[in-house]
Amino acid sequence: MERLPLKSKVLNENQRIAEELRERYRNSGTLCLNLISSPGSGKTALLERTLASLDPSTRVAVLTGDLQTDNDARRLARFGFPVQQITTGGTCHLDGRMIEKHLAVWDLDEIDLLFVENVGNLVCPSSYDLGEASKIVLLSVTEGEDKPLKYPSIFFKSDLFVLTKIDLLPYVPFDADVAEANARRIHPEIEIVRASATAPGGMEAWLEWLRARTAAFKERAAVAGSVM
Amino acid sequence: MHELSIAESILDAVRAELLRYPGAKPLRVGLRIGVLAAVDIDSLSFCFESVVRGTDWDSLTLDAKSCPPTRRCLACLGDFESVEYNTLCPRCGDGNTISTGGDELDFDYLEVETDGASSTQVQSTE
Ligand SMILES: Nc1nc2c(ncn2[C@@H]2O[C@H](COP(=O)(O)OP(=O)(O)OP(=O)(O)O)[C@@H](O)[C@H]2O)c(=O)[nH]1
Ligand SMILES: [Mg+2]
Ligand SMILES: [Zn+2]
Numbered sequence: 069m070e071r072l073p074l075k076s077k078v079l080n081e082n083q084r085i086a087e088e089l090r091e092r093y094r095n096s097g098t099l100c101l102n103l104i105s106s107p108g109s110g111k112t113a114l115l116e117r118t119l120a121s122l123d124p125s126t127r128v129a130v131l132t133g134d135l136q137t138d139n140d141a142r143r144l145a146r147f148g149f150p151v152q153q154i155t156t157g158g159t160c161h162l163d164g165r166m167i168e169k170h171l172a173v174w175d176l177d178e179i180d181l182l183f184v185e186n187v188g189n190l191v192c193p194s195s196y197d198l199g200e201a202s203k204i205v206l207l208s209v210t211e212g213e214d215k216p217l218k219y220p221s222i223f224f225k226s227d228l229f230v231l232t233k234i235d236l237l238p239y240v241p242f243d244a245d246v247a248e249a250n251a252r253r254i255h256p257e258i259e260i261v262r263a264s265a266t267a268p269g270g271m272e273a274w275l276e277w278l279r280a281r282t283a284a285f286k287e288r289a290a291v292a293g294s295v296m
Numbered sequence: 297m298h299e300l301s302i303a304e305s306i307l308d309a310v311r312a313e314l315l316r317y318p319g320a321k322p323l324r325v326g327l328r329i330g331v332l333a334a335v336d337i338d339s340l341s342f343c344f345e346s347v348v349r350g351t352d353w354d355s356l357t358l359d360a361k362s363c364p365p366t367r368r369c370l371a372c373l374g375d376f377e378s379v380e381y382n383t384l385c386p387r388c389g390d391g392n393t394i395s396t397g398g399d400e401l402d403f404d405y406l407e408v409e410t411d412g413a414s415s416t417q418v419q420s421t422e
Pocket of ligand 3: 369370371372373374385386387388389390
């Protein structure tokens with residue numbers, strides 16, 4: 069009997085595709101953000117309000133994943149930016165190959181900002197690198213403050229935590245400070261914004277984060293470009 | 297959930313690895329799975345059993361080791377296991393520590409049964 073050392077990742081095929089995508093995003097100057105949450109936490113609603121707020125000249129695109137239906141793509145396409153639905157059939161997450169396949173019909177050089185709305189699921193999508201610059205986890209105030217502790221992986225891997233539906237805070241026994249403390253316990257460096265897609269001004273903190281993230285990304289790309 | 301597709305990825309990787317060792321029969325595959333990897337080891341073991349059953353390799357078993365979150369202290373450069381997500385260095389008490397692991401989903405080893413000829417091949421590549 070022999071024991072052979074095996075030094076690779078289990079999902080090495082997905083990892084290989086993700087690294088390829090990351091390289092393409094770098095070359096085209098595309099900031100890719102991967103939005104992950106349970107079903108119904110408000111990913112599409114956040115994106116709808118975001119697209120509505122952007123200048124029509126913004127070079128933004130969205131890939132939205134669901135098990136079935138193109139409802140989300142229809143909701144998002146109303147704003148005039150390129151949108152594609154990825155219907156996974158039964159798979160509970162998006163993987164690198166699905167992204168690669170759908171990007172084939174777009175010219176990445178024409179896209180500065182790419183949102184990927186993952187399949188509604190707080191567990192499985194966190195295992196699949198899509199080549200994104202950042203994962204973003206959304207949790208709504210109706211889901212309970214303990215969720216970061218129950219689903220630590222996605223909070224660990226996300227750069228930003230968006231606490232959504234804060235307009236509902238008066239109606240639910242949810243302590244937002246406790247939820248945020250729980251997320252920081254798993255991931256001390258995580259950034260956090262509170263958002264509401266319905267309340268006036270509810271999008272400001274998120275849009276401000278997005279502006280800062282986009283600016284930092286452009287700056288880094290410019291520095292990298294001038295070094296080359 | 298996604299444990300079934302992970303089980304299939306494991307089998308694909310074993311198959312690919314064995315191309316380098318013709319004639320070898322895989323017995324056990326070792327994995328290192330971080331507690332922050334979002335993979336349930338029981339569910340993965342169950343899925344793995346069901347994907348190998350009925351194949352030539354139905355005796356192939358999984359040895360999945362769970363790995364705790366680990367951090368490194370930037371003050372004393374010590375590495376430590378983060379118990380209950382504690383981020384303070386247990387050695388010097390400094391809070392300036394960074395995550396170094398806990399979300400891995402990695403292969404560790406593959407145990408194979410070899411006959412005479414292929415066993416030399418295995419050793420020569422190690
Ligand atoms: N009150 C309130 N309701 C919201 C808010 N955001 C979303 N909703 C509602 O929550 C429900 C689900 O929102 P979606 O945006 O479809 O959620 P999702 O995360 O995209 O859902 P899936 O794609 O199915 O996983 C809808 O009925 C929304 O109107 C919010 O900020 N406040
Ligand atoms: Mg949606
Ligand atoms: Zn120390």
